[in-house]
Amino acid sequence: MFIKVVHITVFAFQNTNENDEITRYQMGRYISSNEAIWRIFGFQIHERDPAVVHLSIHLENGQRVYFNEQNAIERALTTSKTTSTEFFELNKQQNIFGQYARTLLYSEVPTYFTGNKALKRLLLINVRGPTSYEYLRTVNGQLYNTYHDACRELQLLESDNHWDITLRDAVLSSFPHQIRQLFAILLTTCFPNNPKELWEKYKCSMSEDVLHRHRTTNHDLNIQFNREIYNEALIMNEDLCLLISNQPLKLLGLYSLNRTSV
Structure with a gap:
């Protein structure tokens, strides 16, 4: 014995010039019972584990600068801050925060310090407490011309x-x-x-x-x-x-x- 199942779809055309995105979103959104209970009890909706923080890597004065017609002069006169430059500034501080920061690697700083957008690869993750780009190129008191030379002196590069x-x-x-x-x-x-x-x-x-x-x-x-x-x-x-x-x-x-x- 076979049973024939027929699915019927009902739709309608409506002539309108309105494009209310908010209403369309609310009408098209479905909140399940699980999500409703989660919100009622006030649990967090979004979470990142482990926390991911983007740490900028760039050469000296090589950070990106975004500008428009209104702020072009201001951007040209003001040095753009990044996590790299602020890491150096943090290590220069003579207070307890700067003293502790100088014991950390670049990748370890977000674990203990929070910052904002104002807040070179191999050296930054191996040198503790750098205060400038010249500091990164200095090994045993000698300033090297390139980061490559500094990495080689620190024996951070792969053997040939x-x-x-x-x-x-x-x-x-x-x-x-x-x-x-x-x-x-x-x-x-x-x-x-x-x-x-x-x-x-x-x-x-x-x-x-x-x-x-x-x-x-x-x-x-x-x-x-x-x-x-x-x-x-x-x-x-x-x-x-x-x-x-x-x-x-x-x-x-x-x-x-x-x-x-x-």
């Missing part, structure tokens, strides 16, 4: 041991141009901690074909590796890096080149 092994294995079975290509890939995609050290260790292997060409061209087998040969090999490396990522070696942590001598 695996890149060292990669190049060492390539030297055993690859031609110089292949080793240079591998080195360029490491520079542009793997960002080794100390590329100069890797270059100094394997520059002879990456320059053997250049040395052979100089010896053949000059009919002199006594020519040895020199600055000119290394510079030419570096130029080849830079050409590869420019092709891969459009970045010169100087931006990748290596030396500035002398292209006029080639």
